[in-house]
Amino acid sequence: MSPEPSKKILSDRINRIEVSATMAITAEALKMKAQGIDLADFGAGEPHFATPQHIKDAAITAIEKNFTRYTAVAGVPEVRKAIVDRHAADFGSNYTVEECVFTTGGKLALFNAIQVLVDHGDEVILPVPYWVSFKDIIQYAGGKVVYVQSSENENFRITAKMIEAAITNKTKAIILNTPSNPSGAVVSPEDLEAILRLAHSRGIYVLLDECYVYLTFTGKVVSGGSFTDCKEHIVVLGSLSKTYAMTGWRAGFALGPKTIISAMSKLQSQSTSNTASMVQQASIAALTASQDCVATMRADYITLRDRILEGFKTIPGLTCTVPEGAFYVYPNIKAFLGRGEVKTASDLAAKLLSEAHVVVVPGEAFGTDEHIRLSYAVSADVIDKGVQRIREYLSKL
Ligand SMILES: Cc1ncc(COP(=O)(O)O)c(C=O)c1O
Structure with a gap:
């Protein structure tokens, strides 16, 4: 039986929230990847490292021991x-x-x-x-x-x-x-x-x-x-x-x-x-166990952060604060808003995805209008490729 028309289906509670914006971008990027498109993916906030072996082993042992x-x-x-x-x-x-x-x-x-x-x-x-x-x-x-x-x-x-x-x-x-x-x-x-x-x-x-x-x-x-x-x-x-x-x-x-x-x-x-x-x-x-793996990953993130910030310096108009932790950069893209069809940070993120094959998250998701977020928990090659694509795309705007 379908509900009476006057009865709403969903609670007020669930209507107060939205789907996580980072998850929406990740889903779109996954679709494009499935079509064989080579993306420079700075979208998802997750380490590109594999889980350390001793951690995996402990889970396997737990399963084997029932x-x-x-x-x-x-x-x-x-x-x-x-x-x-x-x-x-x-x-x-x-x-x-x-x-x-x-x-x-x-x-x-x-x-x-x-x-x-x-x-x-x-x-x-x-x-x-x-x-x-x-x-x-x-x-x-x-x-x-x-x-x-x-x-x-x-x-x-x-x-x-x-x-x-x-x-x-x-x-x-x-x-x-x-x-x-x-x-x-x-x-x-x-x-x-x-x-x-x-x-x-x-x-x-x-x-x-x-x-x-x-x-x-x-x-x-x-x-x-x-x-x-x-x-x-x-x-x-x-x-x-x-x-x-x-x-x-x-x-x-x-x-x-x-x-x-x-x-x-x-x-x-x-x-x-x-x-x-x-x-x-x-x-x-x-x-x-030893926390050496944490120190090693942290050192790598610092190198990757410096690499992406160096890359940004080659993009006229893009400015970026220096992050002191985590693995994100949050560059200011104000200089590019109003050019062509790009009115908002969301427009820019959509264009970067469809035209430059670069995944970023628009600042609106984080409460600011003039930024995009990139996760640099990726390989150095992805950073180089992605920065080059962004530079080329923005230079034509
Ligand atoms: C600030 C912040 N808090 C919490 C989380 C949740 O992490 P998890 O649920 O994977 O432990 C994230 C994940 O991106 C995050 O960025």
Whole structure:
């Protein structure tokens, strides 16, 4: 029986969000690749490295030993211990196993944290440019997004002053993603501390998306979790996806106050349940073995970043801030808007795909109109080929 015409099919909740823009571009690029078109693909935000062998081996062993059943919803104690121990060793935090939940990717950690914290009408502060999913996840929960503009002249760096100016008595949470997707900006340790202290003193939660924390290029790496005296109002959201080249495995976590972590586990118990059991074993291997693979990948990303920035210098009109982490560049394309049919960043991304066979993501997806995002987690050859194609296309505009 079809529903009565007056009855709507979909909930208001689902109509408040959009399909992830990066996923839409990836789908279009996949179609073109399937047609045999050679693309220079800077679209998807994922490492081009294979998952290190010792991590794969741990998953294979887990399967062979029949470690294939349901586990505790929040993850086996061993994986949660591996997470809190790694975090303590690297950042001086002091989380317990009960203050940790293992999730099916970092995105689910973020989704569940927002669902358990944000009610209708609550304000959530979100720095711009932002990773695509933050806005939709907040809106799905019924929250109101309060945008905070960063300045391109200041390398898109967010400061405590900017955050303070956006706080109202309805502010429930602040999202900080450092290093940032898409700009690669890193919040300075001083501003991070000031934001955490400010939030703690006002009873506001800081959701720290540290999915790129190990891909910081500025020297000393700081986690919000290091500020143990503010821990009551901090939720650290982590992921193994980028750190260990494990995007497809879906391994993430949250560290935070027990009340929040228990609520997230409760929500998880009614949705995904535990993350795949063999992924938990692979994650233990990733977190407890030598971290040399992480250092090697980080060094490669720095080389690739420098290569793409050098390439951009050969494109008149294109300017770009120097990212301090993650693996994205966010060049300003203002000089090309209004030329030919290219009115917007989305137009430019579409033209680059159809005419130059280069995949980029338009800035509108991240809250700015005059940029495109390129992931440089690709080979040096793809960088050279892609930069050349972009240069040729833009020179003809
Ligand atoms: C800022 C940020 N947070 C979280 C994620 C989610 O990562 P995953 O769900 O693969 O762990 C991503 C992935 O692109 C990201 O860029």
